[in-house]
Amino acid sequence: MSRKVTGLLLVACWFAASAHAADIAVRAGVLYPVTSAPIENGVVIVTDGKIAEIGPADRVAIPNGMRVVEAAVVTPGLIDAHSVVGLAGYLNQPGDQDQLESSEAIQPELRAIDAYNAREPLIEWIRGFGVTTIQTGHAPGEIIAGQTLIAKTTGDTVEEAVIKPVAMVAATLGEGVIVQAGGARTSPGNRSKAVAMLRAELVKAKSYRDKSIAASNDDDKDAPDRDLRMEALAAVLAGDTPLLITVHRHNDIMSALRLADEFDIDVVLDGAAESYLLIDEIKAAGVPVILHPAMTRAWGEKENLAFTTAAKLIDAGIPVAFQSGYESYVPKTRVVLFEAGITLPHGVSFEQALAAITIESARILGIDDRVGSLEVGKDGDLALYDGDPFEYTSHAVGTIIEGALVSDTEQ
Amino acid sequence: MPTSCRRAVALVPVALALALSAQAETIAFTGATLMPVSDEAIENGVLVIEDGAIVAVGPADSTRIPRGATTIDVSGSVIIPGIVDTHSHIGEVAGGDSSDPIQPEARVLDSINIRDAGFKRALAGGITSVNLMAGSGHLMSGQTLYVKLRDGNSIEEIAYRREDGEVAGGLKMANGTNSQDEPPFPGTRAKSAALVRQKYIAAQEYKAKLEAADGDPDEMPDRDLALETLVEVLDGTRTVHHHTHRHDDVLTVLRLQKEFGYRVVLHHVSEAAKVADEIAVAEVPVSLIIVDSPGGKIEAMHLEPYNAKALEDAGARVAFHTDDYITDSRLFLRMAALGVRAGMSRDVALRALPLEPSKMLDIDDRAGSLEKGKDADFIVLAGDPFSVYTQVRQTWVEGKKRFDLADPDDAAIATGGFGALTPSNSELEFHGYGEAR
Numbered sequence: 001m002s003r004k005v006t007g008l009l010l011v012a013c014w015f016a017a018s019a020h021a022a023d024i025a026v027r028a029g030v031l032y033p034v035t036s037a038p039i040e041n042g043v044v045i046v047t048d049g050k051i052a053e054i055g056p057a058d059r060v061a062i063p064n065g066m067r068v069v070e071a072a073v074v075t076p077g078l079i080d081a082h083s084v085v086g087l088a089g090y091l092n093q094p095g096d097q098d099q100l101e102s103s104e105a106i107q108p109e110l111r112a113i114d115a116y117n118a119r120e121p122l123i124e125w126i127r128g129f130g131v132t133t134i135q136t137g138h139a140p141g142e143i144i145a146g147q148t149l150i151a152k153t154t155g156d157t158v159e160e161a162v163i164k165p166v167a168m169v170a171a172t173l174g175e176g177v178i179v180q181a182g183g184a185r186t187s188p189g190n191r192s193k194a195v196a197m198l199r200a201e202l203v204k205a206k207s208y209r210d211k212s213i214a215a216s217n218d219d220d221k222d223a224p225d226r227d228l229r230m231e232a233l234a235a236v237l238a239g240d241t242p243l244l245i246t247v248h249r250h251n252d253i254m255s256a257l258r259l260a261d262e263f264d265i266d267v268v269l270d271g272a273a274e275s276y277l278l279i280d281e282i283k284a285a286g287v288p289v290i291l292h293p294a295m296t297r298a299w300g301e302k303e304n305l306a307f308t309t310a311a312k313l314i315d316a317g318i319p320v321a322f323q324s325g326y327e328s329y330v331p332k333t334r335v336v337l338f339e340a341g342i343t344l345p346h347g348v349s350f351e352q353a354l355a356a357i358t359i360e361s362a363r364i365l366g367i368d369d370r371v372g373s374l375e376v377g378k379d380g381d382l383a384l385y386d387g388d389p390f391e392y393t394s395h396a397v398g399t400i401i402e403g404a405l406v407s408d409t410e411q
Numbered sequence: 412m413p414t415s416c417r418r419a420v421a422l423v424p425v426a427l428a429l430a431l432s433a434q435a436e437t438i439a440f441t442g443a444t445l446m447p448v449s450d451e452a453i454e455n456g457v458l459v460i461e462d463g464a465i466v467a468v469g470p471a472d473s474t475r476i477p478r479g480a481t482t483i484d485v486s487g488s489v490i491i492p493g494i495v496d497t498h499s500h501i502g503e504v505a506g507g508d509s510s511d512p513i514q515p516e517a518r519v520l521d522s523i524n525i526r527d528a529g530f531k532r533a534l535a536g537g538i539t540s541v542n543l544m545a546g547s548g549h550l551m552s553g554q555t556l557y558v559k560l561r562d563g564n565s566i567e568e569i570a571y572r573r574e575d576g577e578v579a580g581g582l583k584m585a586n587g588t589n590s591q592d593e594p595p596f597p598g599t600r601a602k603s604a605a606l607v608r609q610k611y612i613a614a615q616e617y618k619a620k621l622e623a624a625d626g627d628p629d630e631m632p633d634r635d636l637a638l639e640t641l642v643e644v645l646d647g648t649r650t651v652h653h654h655t656h657r658h659d660d661v662l663t664v665l666r667l668q669k670e671f672g673y674r675v676v677l678h679h680v681s682e683a684a685k686v687a688d689e690i691a692v693a694e695v696p697v698s699l700i701i702v703d704s705p706g707g708k709i710e711a712m713h714l715e716p717y718n719a720k721a722l723e724d725a726g727a728r729v730a731f732h733t734d735d736y737i738t739d740s741r742l743f744l745r746m747a748a749l750g751v752r753a754g755m756s757r758d759v760a761l762r763a764l765p766l767e768p769s770k771m772l773d774i775d776d777r778a779g780s781l782e783k784g785k786d787a788d789f790i791v792l793a794g795d796p797f798s799v800y801t802q803v804r805q806t807w808v809e810g811k812k813r814f815d816l817a818d819p820d821d822a823a824i825a826t827g828g829f830g831a832l833t834p835s836n837s838e839l840e841f842h843g844y845g846e847a848r
Binding site for chain 2: 089090091092093121122125126274276277295297298299303304305306307308327329330331332333334335338341342344345346390391392393394395
């Protein structure tokens with residue numbers, strides 16, 4: 001890798017309007033496809049929004065008339081594995097905070113697509129740093145807060161942005177869901193009750209799913225009345241929708257693994273501040289970890305977090321992605337590029353850090369057939385930098401989504 | 412006399428002698444690139460310290476290492492002055508309570524937990540001097556405290572002292588939305604300014620009575636802790652540290668500063684770029700914060716890194732602050748690096764960490780640069796101060812090594828881990844004003 005690549009100017013050549021808006025050629029001082037070796041003087045050709053060709057400049061010809069952009073370093077568009085942008089608005093006023101509904105403890109029927117504001121300024125903000133894909137949705141804070149979606153960081157409507165309307169069902173265990181006496185609700189009042197409530201709901205959903213399957217196999221049997229809540233959890237039990245469980249303390253992580261085992265469901269650990277205490281258990285359970293932002297505040301349930309956790313998980317072979325997470329105050333969102341960078345002096349290599357915000361994220365989110373690396377046939381999503389992307393003083397100089405240059409400011 | 416006691420008595424002079432010799436120890440750091448900040452960088456420099464103070468800074472070929480000095484080879488490292496944080500909430504600081512928006516009599520001195528893990532985190536980030544501040548939920552939330560992160564068992568032991576022997580500190584003020592609330596707190600900006608002006612007018616009258624009394628006990632006004640504090644502000648012995656975000660709130664601070672003539676440092680200043688010229692003309696220094704995204708509240712919607720460059724271009728004096736817990740003290744160097752990313756020059760960004768803030772706290776006679784005669788407060792870095800790959804290797808305060816990455820206990824503070832930071836602050840909320848509003 002090159003930590004001191006001289007910054008090249010982004011050369012945006014505006015050609016005739018006849019050129020297809022989703023066609024673009026990108027020249028890189030160093031190109032990081034992520035799933036293959038870096039290419040010096042690399043070129044990526046994007047046509048109709050998809051990567052058509054990739055290779056060294058002397059072997060890849062840029063078609064005449066094609067728009068060309070150029071940067072010192074080019075990577076796949078970054079993937080933020082867990083965010084709340086689009087739901088938790090940047091002004092932090094009651095009217096723009098749609099990330100948490102506290103009327104009930106368990107509401108998996110709450111869809112992220114019904115709350116996602118595609119024009120939220122924070123989406124544009126993170127896009128300026130090279131983030132092209134996000135998993136976003138309901139925030140930690142209730143046993144089941146709702147669903148998440150996966151979107152590109154472009155588009156004026158959720159319909160234009162979304163690539164997976166139901167990505168995961170977002171659950172939380174630990175102190176964050178415990179309701180203090182005196183509020184509108186009194187339950188769950190402790191950890192045991194929270195897990196019992198979640199188990200009871202999954203047991204109910206299993207019965208609902210069993211009845212649905214029985215009815216579809218036997219005309220004499222009635223399907224249960226449609227229940228949005230049960231449908232959402234049935235999809236979890238069917239293995240169609242992973243359960244994203246935000247947990248930090250070691251005992252809560254074990255509770256999450258216990259649930260995965262009991263109901264044979266796909267669980268993704270989220271946050272997981274104390275996961276370094278349970279490397280063997282997490283590995284044996286085969287669950288991936290979307291690790292808390294490195295710079296999240298070390299207090300409360302996260303007081304034992306460490307900058308070295310990512311390295312320990314990655315070295316053990318556990319799939320790890322980074323996230324921007326949820327912030328209740330300032331900064332209202334973090335930037336996954338920066339969060340990955342913080343782990344570099346703490347045992348994570350440049351290649352591992354880049355993978356954790358590209359291909360590893362894509363795999364955990366189940367979208368690696370489309371994004372996460374620069375390969376022929378994948379979406380033309382690229383991030384352009386004037387130097388080492390992780391270096392504090394480098395700049396993101398361009399972001400391309402499906403062949404369209406959606407950001408060209410130096411940020 | 413039992414033998415053991417005799418031995419103990421005999422040991423006392425030896426211990427004293429050891430202590431004296433330890434104090435008088437001279438240490439020369441060699442091989443590093445020195446960035447004095449007050450002067451040009453010196454490659455292969457020599458830094459000599461003695462009795463907790465800097466005695467020489469210069470290039471290897473022209474700097475004499477005193478006979479008997481301990482030499483520490485730090486080749487490949489970069490040494491910069493200890494960082495001065497103008498605005499931090501480590502130590503579980505508290506100021507005024509919810510009874511009144513104006514409480515200059517409340518001292519953070521009376522609230523600090525000196526065993527709070529925040530002090531260790533600060534040292535791990537290369538911070539050696541700190542202005543400990545109460546929150547921004549008041550127009551005046553209390554007296555701040557300037558501390559040096561030397562070893563100490565009580566807050567008095569680490570406090571800077573003024574010439575009159577009193578602990579040194581400023582006055583925390585705020586305007587904008589954080590200090591607005593239900594009565595008796597103000598509900599608008601105009602009310603906020605009116606309340607503050609009325610209080611300073613009372614302080615001016617109190618000061619006039621004190622001067623008229625000229626020490627005559629019969630003529631002295633009744634003691635008033637709040638007004639006494641504000642008299643210090645009017646006298647210039649106590650600087651106002653003013654939380655302010657929006658462009659018009661910044662101008663309000665400048666207007667009040669002009670009316671009452673006090674010394675003020677602007678803090679945060681989300682919209683600094685819009686009023687950079689006015690700030691520069693007023694010759695009021697700024698302590699900036701840079702965070703990773705704008706927003707979080709309406710008045711921070713333009714909190715962008717570009718402010719750093721805008722202020723530099725306008726010619727204003729700029730420092731940075733952690734606002735810890737808003738940003739982590741361990742990553743303070745990163746903030747100045749983000750200023751460089753947004754166009755600030757590297758020299759100005761580097762001055763903004765030790766030298767400019769030390770002037771804002773009136774401690775630049777002792778801290779802020781690597782200069783002969785100043786306290787031996789410095790940090791040993793693995794490389795470029797503004798690189799993500801650079802770690803703080805050592806932090807020295809008054810000639811004592813207070814953080815060493817090679818020490819496993821210290822390394823645990825630098826990286827975190829199970830029980831490494833065990834803060835007793837899990838119940839704390841940001842700035843003491845609870846949920847964002």
